[in-house]
Amino acid sequence: MAEFLGTMVLLMFGAGVVASVVLFGTGTPGELVNGGFTNINIGWGLGVAMGIFVAGKISGAHLNPAVTVALAVRRGFPWGKVLPYSLAQTAGAFAGAALVFLGYRAAFMKFDPALEKTAGVFATFPAFPASPMTGWIDQIIGTALLVLLVLAITDEKNQPAGAFTPFAVGLVVVAIGMCWGTLHGYAINPARDLGPRLFTVAAGFRNNGLTDGTGVFWVPLVAPLIGGVIGAVLYDAGIRRYLPMALVVMLASGQPAWAQAQAQDTVVLKAARLFDGRSDMLQTPGMVVVSGGRIESVGATAQIPAGAKVIDLGDATLSPGFMDVHTHLNSERSDDTRNDRIRRLEETPAERALIAATYARKTLMAGFTTVRDLGGADFIDVGLRNAINKGFAEGPRMLVAVRSICTLGGHCDGTNGYRFGFLNPEAMLPNVASGPDGMRNAVRWAVKYGADVIKVTASGGVLSLNDDVDSPQLTQEELNALVDEAHAKRKKAAAHSHGAEAAKRAIRAGIDSIEHGSFLDDEALRMMVEKGTYLVPTLMAADSIRETWAKGGRMDPRTERKARLALDAMDVTVSKAIRMGVKIAFGTDSGVSRHGRNAEEFKLMAGRGMKPVDALKAATSAGADLLGVGDRLGTLQAGRVADIVAIPGNPLVDISQTERVGFVMKDGRVFKGGL
Numbered sequence: 001m002a003e004f005l006g007t008m009v010l011l012m013f014g015a016g017v018v019a020s021v022v023l024f025g026t027g028t029p030g031e032l033v034n035g036g037f038t039n040i041n042i043g044w045g046l047g048v049a050m051g052i053f054v055a056g057k058i059s060g061a062h063l064n065p066a067v068t069v070a071l072a073v074r075r076g077f078p079w080g081k082v083l084p085y086s087l088a089q090t091a092g093a094f095a096g097a098a099l100v101f102l103g104y105r106a107a108f109m110k111f112d113p114a115l116e117k118t119a120g121v122f123a124t125f126p127a128f129p130a131s132p133m134t135g136w137i138d139q140i141i142g143t144a145l146l147v148l149l150v151l152a153i154t155d156e157k158n159q160p161a162g163a164f165t166p167f168a169v170g171l172v173v174v175a176i177g178m179c180w181g182t183l184h185g186y187a188i189n190p191a192r193d194l195g196p197r198l199f200t201v202a203a204g205f206r207n208n209g210l211t212d213g214t215g216v217f218w219v220p221l222v223a224p225l226i227g228g229v230i231g232a233v234l235y236d237a238g239i240r241r242y243l244p245m246a247l248v249v250m251l252a253s254g255q256p257a258w259a260q261a262q263a264q265d266t267v268v269l270k271a272a273r274l275f276d277g278r279s280d281m282l283q284t285p286g287m288v289v290v291s292g293g294r295i296e297s298v299g300a301t302a303q304i305p306a307g308a309k310v311i312d313l314g315d316a317t318l319s320p321g322f323m324d325v326h327t328h329l330n331s332e333r334s335d336d337t338r339n340d341r342i343r344r345l346e347e348t349p350a351e352r353a354l355i356a357a358t359y360a361r362k363t364l365m366a367g368f369t370t371v372r373d374l375g376g377a378d379f380i381d382v383g384l385r386n387a388i389n390k391g392f393a394e395g396p397r398m399l400v401a402v403r404s405i406c407t408l409g410g411h412c413d414g415t416n417g418y419r420f421g422f423l424n425p426e427a428m429l430p431n432v433a434s435g436p437d438g439m440r441n442a443v444r445w446a447v448k449y450g451a452d453v454i455k456v457t458a459s460g461g462v463l464s465l466n467d468d469v470d471s472p473q474l475t476q477e478e479l480n481a482l483v484d485e486a487h488a489k490r491k492k493a494a495a496h497s498h499g500a501e502a503a504k505r506a507i508r509a510g511i512d513s514i515e516h517g518s519f520l521d522d523e524a525l526r527m528m529v530e531k532g533t534y535l536v537p538t539l540m541a542a543d544s545i546r547e548t549w550a551k552g553g554r555m556d557p558r559t560e561r562k563a564r565l566a567l568d569a570m571d572v573t574v575s576k577a578i579r580m581g582v583k584i585a586f587g588t589d590s591g592v593s594r595h596g597r598n599a600e601e602f603k604l605m606a607g608r609g610m611k612p613v614d615a616l617k618a619a620t621s622a623g624a625d626l627l628g629v630g631d632r633l634g635t636l637q638a639g640r641v642a643d644i645v646a647i648p649g650n651p652l653v654d655i656s657q658t659e660r661v662g663f664v665m666k667d668g669r670v671f672k673g674g675l
């Protein structure tokens with residue numbers, strides 16, 4: 001009804017101004033262009049503005065099937081409403097034309113008694129009837145301009161015109177009319193043209209373009225629909241994707257105050273698309289109902305509870321919160337690794353904990369609602385996890401390892417590289433262990449002091465001194481004991497391993513994931529496929545070291561040599577693992593790379609041959625499976641914890657959009673994106 005009335009008002013002004021110009025001029029066709037045409041342009045523009053004033057609140061005042069179709073294609077406007085809207089618009093235009101005819105009837109009878117030359121008052125006609133192509137092109141360009149401008153004017157994050165929106169859109173129509181209107185009368189609106197044209201047929205006009213054999217009626221019917229979609233695509237690709245995410249919060253209308261109070265904690269998230277964490281296909285449109293920190297229902301058909309708060313994220317994709325299964329939130333490498341060693345000796349644990357809290361916040365804001373933190377120092381990871389859980393700090397849900405477990409002189413031996421006796425021997429914690437019993441003891445120690453997961457460094461590493469990057473550091477018996485003890489305590493175990501032999505020992509022992517895996521050979525990869533062992537490639541770690549080199553940063557020459565070997569091998573191995581079907585979970589090794597840039601791993605994974613949807617699964621359902629939390633996290637399903645993020649646009653088309661997450665909800669609480 002709103003679309004009917006709005007379009008009717010639009011036509012009453014629009015056709016009215018043409019009638020007064022045509023009927024009360026001298027009657028020569030040229031006069032339309034000499035001055036009278038300016039009136040027509042302004043009159044139509046005002047008509048559009050008034051139509052929007054009438055219908056803006058109720059229906060959004062599309063007043064134009066080209067706009068409605070463009071919104072359905074690009075903004076998730078329900079397709080089921082497209083036909084009813086278009087019919088209402090056409091009927092409104094028909095009625096508006098009829099009222100203008102009624103008003104001007106005497107003048108029509110005097111000027112054109114046989115109704116054979118004035119149908120142009122109501123419907124449009126090409127200025128060059130011999131060439132329908134001209135009309136096609138100008139209708140497509142004109143409508144593309146219209147929709148592009150309408151989207152720009154109404155985009156809250158661009159230059160919203162607010163209360164001036166109707167005038168701004170009206171001026172757009174004036175401008176299009178003045179600049180493009182002479183070719184085909186600038187219908188740029190199938191309803192505005194077809195409705196009045198049907199009226200001219202009904203009223204007995206001869207030159208109506210529909211039954212007079214000229215066949216011009218279909219150009220302003222079809223071309224604007226195409227132009228509208230083109231305009232919307234142009235705006236989204238050129239402007240909207242670079243804007244911060246749009247966000248509209250509103251209360252479901254028409255509910256009494258007491259109902260709103262009762263359902264206060266119910267939130268409905270809406271977006272153009274939804275990735276549920278498991279399917280290859282996105283749902284369109286996307287909708288999730290959240291209540292009490294849990295997902296109540298998922299899907300466009302879900303009922304919106306009375307009084308629920310509705311958050312409309314527009315042209316975005318809802319996704320389960322991302323999981324990074326390999327972080328080190330307690331620190332961050334700089335571009336001078338030798339200076340980092342000195343800094344670590346100077347900073348107090350308290351100072352590092354406070355800095356770590358800022359890393360945690362950055363990680364959450366990047367869309368990562370869960371991390372597996374694989375080894376820190378001074379129990380900063382335990383402290384941070386607990387502070388976040390108690391609400392004193394903002395950050396992702398953390399599963400922590402307390403400290404990596406390794407052998408004497410191994411990758412995680414904190415006294416490596418210093419002269420004997422320089423560091424307090426009491427700094428030698430039980431995480432540096434020897435023999436199967438030592439490994440069991442180290443696992444028990446980590447669990448005693450708060451570990452959710454066990455981390456072992458099975459091979460040497462890049463940034464440690466005094467070890468090869470790929471040689472094994474634990475015996476088979478040591479790894480067997482470590483994994484057995486971890487699983488007995490119902491903890492998953494992860495093995496840092498660049499080398500193939502170290503990885504094979506860990507895989508045989510039943511490890512849950514291999515981290516990095518730079519030098520894995522075919523046999524190791526086949527073993528992982530057979531046993532279902534996850535690979536966590538940590539491509540960001542490699543990328544960040546390349547970035548350090550590009551900036552001319554300073555690395556210890558002993559670690560630089562190892563890094564070059566590992567980085568080259570890693571690229572080849574990850575591509576092969578993807579081809580062989582090894583299970584892959586998303587992990588960055590942030591701490592080596594910068595915190596908050598975690599999502600850049602997505603495009604690196606895609607660059608090694610992973611399908612974008614598989615990369616998204618690696619950071620959601622696959623991550624949850626590896627962490628053993630798949631029954632609570634990693635998918636958008638009724639009953640799951642409400643960890644939900646929104647990615648602008650469509651991440652399956654452009655995976656780097658994951659780097660611009662605009663909305664973050666964890667445990668049903670919104671941390672980014674308003675409220």
Ligand SMILES: [Zn+2]
Nearest residue numbers: 326328374589
């Ligand atoms: Zn690591």
